[in-house]
Amino acid sequence: MERIPELDLMDDAEQAEAYAAADFSEPHEAFVRHFKTCFPDFLSGDLLDLGCGTADVIIRLARVFPEANITGIDGAQAMLEIGINDVNKEGFERRVKLYKCKIPDIDLSKKKFDAVISNSLLHHLSDPLILWQTVKLCTKPGAPIFIMDLLRPHNVELAKGLIQRYAADASPLLQKDFFNSLLAAYSVEEIRKQIKSVNLDHLYIDVVSDRHVLIWGGNHE
Numbered sequence: 001m002e003r004i005p006e007l008d009l010m011d012d013a014e015q016a017e018a019y020a021a022a023d024f025s026e027p028h029e030a031f032v033r034h035f036k037t038c039f040p041d042f043l044s045g046d047l048l049d050l051g052c053g054t055a056d057v058i059i060r061l062a063r064v065f066p067e068a069n070i071t072g073i074d075g076a077q078a079m080l081e082i083g084i085n086d087v088n089k090e091g092f093e094r095r096v097k098l099y100k101c102k103i104p105d106i107d108l109s110k111k112k113f114d115a116v117i118s119n120s121l122l123h124h125l126s127d128p129l130i131l132w133q134t135v136k137l138c139t140k141p142g143a144p145i146f147i148m149d150l151l152r153p154h155n156v157e158l159a160k161g162l163i164q165r166y167a168a169d170a171s172p173l174l175q176k177d178f179f180n181s182l183l184a185a186y187s188v189e190e191i192r193k194q195i196k197s198v199n200l201d202h203l204y205i206d207v208v209s210d211r212h213v214l215i216w217g218g219n220h221e
Contacts, residue, residue, distance in 0.1 A: 031060075047117065132200055140219065
């Protein structure tokens with residue numbers, strides 16, 4: 001099935017509220033669990049989350065890594081407003097900072113972090129190299145790179161089946177967004193070509209569920 005692009009940003013207030021109200025505990029907990037497994041020595045430092053959305057993953061990471069400082073960026077103000085509120089509720093405002101920023105960003109690319117992560121941003125980008133170039137520029141030598149995203153199903157029927165399996169109780173709006181995201185996701189082979197083009201082909205590519213792919217490793221530069 002050919003990729004069908006979707007909008008880069010989810011900046012509609014209704015979309016943001018639907019996303020925040022949905023139960024993403026299973027994939028988000030899996031994100032944190034995989035990160036700990038891949039990088040058992042990471043305990044502290046400055047971590048950057050590209051496309052942090054409502055910051056649910058960041059909050060989960062902040063609980064697990066109490067000595068880490070986390071910067072989250074997203075281009076959608078509606079998502080960030082929910083995230084900032086939730087970060088403050090958790091009492092993490094001193095260690096977690098969220099900013100509106102759309103990559104590529106010159107100022108961001110000048111900063112170096114002890115780890116760079118991203119969850120479900122890649123499929124939103126019509127030019128995926130923007131993500132990989134930002135990751136490369138913002139990560140210190142040897143620091144963890146950890147990207148998780150959706151995998152595009154082989155056909156529309158499989159995509160519909162995933163909606164029924166994982167979002168049957170979700171709102172129609174969220175089901176539509178999930179379906180569009182699945183169709184916009186990249187294949188393993190497409191991702192392999194992307195990372196090779198920016199000299200990140202040493203990164204591992206692991207299919208970790210029936211709908212998720214993980215790209216991870218250290219920055220060699």
